[in-house]
Amino acid sequence: MYHAIVFLPLIGFLLAGLFGRSLGAKGSEYVTTGLLMISAVLSWIAFLTFAYGDSGPQNVDVLRWINSGNLNVNWAFRIDTLTVVMLVVVNTVSALVHMYSIGYMHHDPHRPRFFAYLSLFTFAMLMLVTSDNLLQMFFGWEGVGLASYLLIGFWYKRPAANAAAIKAFIVNRVGDFGFALGIFGLFVLFGSIEFSTIFANVPDFAAGAGGEEVAMTFLGYELGKADALTIVCLLLFMGAMGKSAQFLLHTWLPDAMEGPTPVSALIHAATMVTAGVFLVARLSPLFEYSTTALAVVTFFGATTAFFAATDGLVQNDIKRVIAYSTCSQLGYMFAALGVGAYGAAIFHLFTHAFFKALLFLGAGSVIHAVSDEQDMRRMGGLRGHIPKTYWMMVIGTLALTGLGIPGTVIGTAGFFSKDAIIESVYVGHNGVESYAFAMLVVAALFTSFYSWRLIFMTFHGRPRASADVMNHVHESPNVMLVPLYILAVGSVLAGVVFINSFTGHGAHHEGWYNDFWREALFAGPDNHILEEFHHVPFAVKSAPFAMMALGFFVALWFYIRSPDLPKTLARQQAGLYAFLLNKWYFDEVYDFLFVRPAKRLGHFLWKRGDGWLIDGFGPDGVSARVLDLTARVVRLQSGYVYHYAFAMLIGVAAFITWTMVVGGR
Numbered sequence: 058m059y060h061a062i063v064f065l066p067l068i069g070f071l072l073a074g075l076f077g078r079s080l081g082a083k084g085s086e087y088v089t090t091g092l093l094m095i096s097a098v099l100s101w102i103a104f105l106t107f108a109y110g111d112s113g114p115q116n117v118d119v120l121r122w123i124n125s126g127n128l129n130v131n132w133a134f135r136i137d138t139l140t141v142v143m144l145v146v147v148n149t150v151s152a153l154v155h156m157y158s159i160g161y162m163h164h165d166p167h168r169p170r171f172f173a174y175l176s177l178f179t180f181a182m183l184m185l186v187t188s189d190n191l192l193q194m195f196f197g198w199e200g201v202g203l204a205s206y207l208l209i210g211f212w213y214k215r216p217a218a219n220a221a222a223i224k225a226f227i228v229n230r231v232g233d234f235g236f237a238l239g240i241f242g243l244f245v246l247f248g249s250i251e252f253s254t255i256f257a258n259v260p261d262f263a264a265g266a267g268g269e270e271v272a273m274t275f276l277g278y279e280l281g282k283a284d285a286l287t288i289v290c291l292l293l294f295m296g297a298m299g300k301s302a303q304f305l306l307h308t309w310l311p312d313a314m315e316g317p318t319p320v321s322a323l324i325h326a327a328t329m330v331t332a333g334v335f336l337v338a339r340l341s342p343l344f345e346y347s348t349t350a351l352a353v354v355t356f357f358g359a360t361t362a363f364f365a366a367t368d369g370l371v372q373n374d375i376k377r378v379i380a381y382s383t384c385s386q387l388g389y390m391f392a393a394l395g396v397g398a399y400g401a402a403i404f405h406l407f408t409h410a411f412f413k414a415l416l417f418l419g420a421g422s423v424i425h426a427v428s429d430e431q432d433m434r435r436m437g438g439l440r441g442h443i444p445k446t447y448w449m450m451v452i453g454t455l456a457l458t459g460l461g462i463p464g465t466v467i468g469t470a471g472f473f474s475k476d477a478i479i480e481s482v483y484v485g486h487n488g489v490e491s492y493a494f495a496m497l498v499v500a501a502l503f504t505s506f507y508s509w510r511l512i513f514m515t516f517h518g519r520p521r522a523s524a525d526v527m528n529h530v531h532e533s534p535n536v537m538l539v540p541l542y543i544l545a546v547g548s549v550l551a552g553v554v555f556i557n558s559f560t561g562h563g564a565h566h567e568g569w570y571n572d573f574w575r576e577a578l579f580a581g582p583d584n585h586i587l588e589e590f591h592h593v594p595f596a597v598k599s600a601p602f603a604m605m606a607l608g609f610f611v612a613l614w615f616y617i618r619s620p621d622l623p624k625t626l627a628r629q630q631a632g633l634y635a636f637l638l639n640k641w642y643f644d645e646v647y648d649f650l651f652v653r654p655a656k657r658l659g660h661f662l663w664k665r666g667d668g669w670l671i672d673g674f675g676p677d678g679v680s681a682r683v684l685d686l687t688a689r690v691v692r693l694q695s696g697y698v699y700h701y702a703f704a705m706l707i708g709v710a711a712f713i714t715w716t717m718v719v720g721g722r
Contacts (some may be wrong), residue, residue: 059117059134060142061506062099063183065092066151070176075252077169077362085169089176090155096179100144106405107141108558116189120631123192127248133189135252142403143186147426149559150327151179153540156615157418158319160537165317171211175323178204182328186335191240191250194336198236198300201329204553209316221312226307232299236336239292243343245273246285256342262286263346283347290343290350293336294357301333301387304361308643310384311368314376318421321376325383326414332408334390341399352487355395359482359493360626364502370510371627371637374431375420378511382457383413385500386475392493393478396485403476404559408470411547412456418541419450422533423515428526433511438520442530447516449541454512456548458505458605463598466553473552475501476601477560477590483597484589501601505608513616560587 069089079083114137123130124322132141155175162168181200188194202225210222240250247255255383265282272285279286297303302310310330314321324330337344337354344350365384372378386409393402424431426443440447452469459475461468483494520527532538617624627634636642672678693704 058099058103059136059187060119062103062148063134063180063187065096066176066180066183068092068146070173070180072387073169073176074173077302078175080169084166085172086159090152090159092157093152093176093179094454096181097145097148100141100148102143102144103136103171103351107136108138108615128244128250130190130192130250132193134187135189136187137159138405139338140187142407143331144183147179147182147186147327150410150414151175151323153414153543154319154323154327154418157322157421157540158317160534161421162317166460167211171208171317174204174207175319176210178208178323178328181386188252194237194339194689195240198221198233198296198332201332202233204228205229205324205329206279206319206671209313211316216317219313221309221315222500224312225309229299229311231429232296232306234295235292235299236296239289239496242275242285242289242292244275246282249548252339259342259346285346286343287349290340290347291353293340293343294350294354296334297336297391298357299333300336301330301391302361302384303357303388303391304364306359307361307365307384308647309641311372311377311380313652314374314380318376318417318424320415321380322417322421324679325380325417326410330383330387330437330604331406331410334394334402334531337394338399338403339393344394344396347530350486351397352489353395355392355482355485355487355493356489358388358391358393358395359393359489359496360388361385362392362500363503364712366500367637368506368640369507369684370503371634372507373434373513375423375433375436375511376417376431378433378507379413379416379420382416382504382508385504386413386457386555387495388500389475389478392482393495395436395493396487396490397483398481398485398560398590401481401590403475404555405471405474405478405553407559408456408474408548408551410671411544411551412453412469412471415449415453415541415548416457418537418544419446419453422537422541423450425533425537426530427522428529430522432484432528433514435522435526436520437518437522438516438527439530440516442527443532445532445538446541449538449545450512452545452548454508458502458508458608459601460605461552461602463602464595466556468552468660469551470548470552472601473556476598477556479601480593480597481586483593484586493542498600498604502604502608505605506612509609509612510616513612517617518620546648560590 061331065705066089069092072080073085080088103159117136119134122303155172158172158175162171165171178201181196181197181204184200185194185197188197204407206222206226209225210218212218213720243255244250247258249255264287271279271280272282273280274289275285277287286363298306313324344354347688362385365381368379369378369385372381386405388404390402390409393399393405422443423436423439423446426439426446427436430436456469456471459469459472461472461476463476479494480499482497484490484491485493522530639645
C-alpha cells in the first residue's frame with residue numbers, strides 16, 4: 058500500500074510528462090487527478106489503521122542505494138505516525154488541487170505540462186516525508202525545490218514569473234547549503250545518516266557532552282560534543298528556514314504568487330513550506346538535547362509570526378495577503394517546536410493545511426470571477442455575485458483567525474491548534490518563551506485584522522471594478538467548488554476531532570508521546586510541555602480569543618463603518634505605511650548587500666577575467682595571432698608570375714649559400 062501511495066503520483070508525472078501529447082489535455086488531467094485521488098484515499102486508510110491500530114513504527118524497503126565505505130544507505134520508507142499524518146496532508150490537498158486545476162486552468166494550452174509538474178511536486182514531497190535517512194530526505198528536499206521552480210515560473214513568458222522562480226530557487230539554495238553541512242556534520246558525529254541509528258545514539262552522545270573530547274572541527278574551531286550538537290542542529294534549522302520561509306530567508310515566498318493559484322495552494326498548504334517544520338519535528342530527538350538550538354528555533358518562529366503579520370496588514374494583492382499569513386502561521390509552528398511542543402506544532406500543520414488550501418483556492422475562485430484581477434482595491438461588492446465562494450472564504454477566515462469559545466470544545470480547526478501553540482509557548486522553559494508568547498499574541502491580533510480586511514475589501518462595500526468586469530462576474534464551476542466544500546469541512550471539524558490525539562492529556566509517557574505518536578516524535582526526560590499547557594490560567598487561554606475579536610471589530614470599523622479611515626491613517630503615518638508596504642525593505646537591503654555586489658563581481662569576472670585574461674590570452678588570443686599571420690602571408694599571394702619567379706630565385710640563392718656553408722665544414 059505504501060508503495061502505491063508514494064509512486065502513483067510519480068506514474069502520473071511520467072504519463073503526463075512523457076505522453077501528454079498522446080493523452081491530450083483532458084487525458085492528462087484525468088490520469089494525474091485520478092491517481093492522486095487513489096493515493097489520497099490510501100493515505101487516509103493508512104492514517105486510520107496505523108495511527109489508531111496496534112502496529113508500531115516500521116520500515117518498508119524499496120531498494121539498495123549506496124554502499125561506499127562506512128556509508129550504507131538504502132532507499133526505504135520510514136512509516137510512523139508523523140509519516141502517515143504527512144501523507145494525509147500532502148495527498149489530500151494535492152488531490153483537491155488537481156481537481157480544482159481542471160477548472161482553473163481550463164483555458165491554458167499547456168495543461169499536460171502543468172499537471173505533470175503538480176504530480177512531480179507531490180512525489181518529491183512524499184519522498185521527503187517517508188524518508189528513512191537524511192540522504193533520501195535531501196533528495197525529496199531538492200525535488201520540491203525543483204518542482205516549485207518549475208511551477209512558480211510555469212508562465213515562463215512573464216518576466217515577473219521567471220524572476221520569482223529564480224529568486225525562490227536561489228534563496229532556498231542558501232538554506233540548503235546549511236542543511237547539507239548539517240547532514241555532513243551528523244555523519245561525522247554518528248557515522249551514519251539513518252534516523253534510527255542517529256536517534257539510538259543521541260542519548261549516549263549527549264551524556265558524554267561534558268568532557269573535553271573534540272567531537273568535530275568546524276570553520277577552524279574544535280568543538281566538544283555539546284557545541285558540535287548545537288552547531289549541527291543550527292545548520293539543519295538553517296535549511297528549515299529556507300524551505301519554510303522564516304525570518305531573513307522569507308523573501309521568496311510573497312513573490313512565489315506569480316505562479317498559478319493552485320500552485321500557491323499546494324506550496325503553502327501541503328508541500329515546500331511545510332518541509333522545514335517536518336524536518337525539525339522528525340529530528341526532534343536531536344534538537345531535544347540542544348537547548349540553545351531550541352531557543353533559536355523559538356526566537357525565529359515568534360519573530361517570523363510577528364513580522365509576516367505586520368506585512369499582511371497593508372498588502373493589496375489578495376494572494377500576497379494569504380501568503381504572508383502562511384509565513385506567519387509557520388512561525389507559530391516553529392515557536393511550538395522550539396519549546397518542545399512537537400505535537401502542537403504538527404497539529405497546527407495538519408489543520409493549517411485545510412484552511413490555508415481553502416483560502417488560496419477561494420482566492421483563485423475570486424480571481425477567476427473578476428477576469429484575473431488580484432488587487433483587492435479593484436474588487437468589492439462580490440458577495441452577491443459569488444455567494445458560494447464568499448461563504449467558503451468566510452469559513453477559511455474563521456478557521457485561520459481561530460474562532461472558538463475558550464475552555465470548551467466549540468471552535469474551528471485553527472482555534473484548537475493555534476491556541477495549543479500559544480498556551481504551550483506560555484509554559485515553555487527555553488529562555489525566550491516570554492518574548493515568543495507576546496509576539497504570538499500580537500500576531501493573532503494582526504492575523505484577525507488582515508484576514509477580515511481581505512473579506513471586507515473583496516466581498517463587501519461598493520464595487521470598485523469596472524462595469525465591464527462586474528458584468529462578467531460569475532461563480533466558479535463545480536469542479537472548482539467541490540474541493541472548497543471538502544476543505545471547508547476539514548477547516549471546521551479537524552480541530553475538534555483530532556485535538557486529543559495530538560495534544561491530549563497523558564501525552565508524556567516514559568519520554569515518548571502518547572500512543573497516537575508512539576516513536577514518531579521525541580520528548581526528552583524533562584519535557585512535560587504537553588501536560589503543562591493544559592493548566593495555564595484562563596486569561597492566557599482567553600488572550601487569543603480577545604485578540605481575534607479585537608482584530609475583527611477594528612477591521613469592521615476601518616472597512617465597513619468608516620471606509621475612508623484607512624486612507625487617512627496611511628497619510629498620517631506615511632513612513633510606517635511605506636515601511637510595511639515595502640515589507641520592511643528586506644528586498645531593497647538584500648539587493649544592496651548581495652545582488653548588486655554579485656552582479657558587479659560577475660561583470661568584472663566576465664569582462665576582465667573571462668574576456669580579457671582567459672579569452673584574450675587563450676583561444677581568442679591564439680586565433681587572433683593566427684589570423685594576423687595568415688593576413689600577412691596572404692599578401693605574398695599577388696598573382697604576378699614575376700613575383701613568384703623572384704621568390705624562387707631568392708630561395709635558390711639561399712639554398713646554394715646554405716649548401717656552400719655546410720659543405721665547407
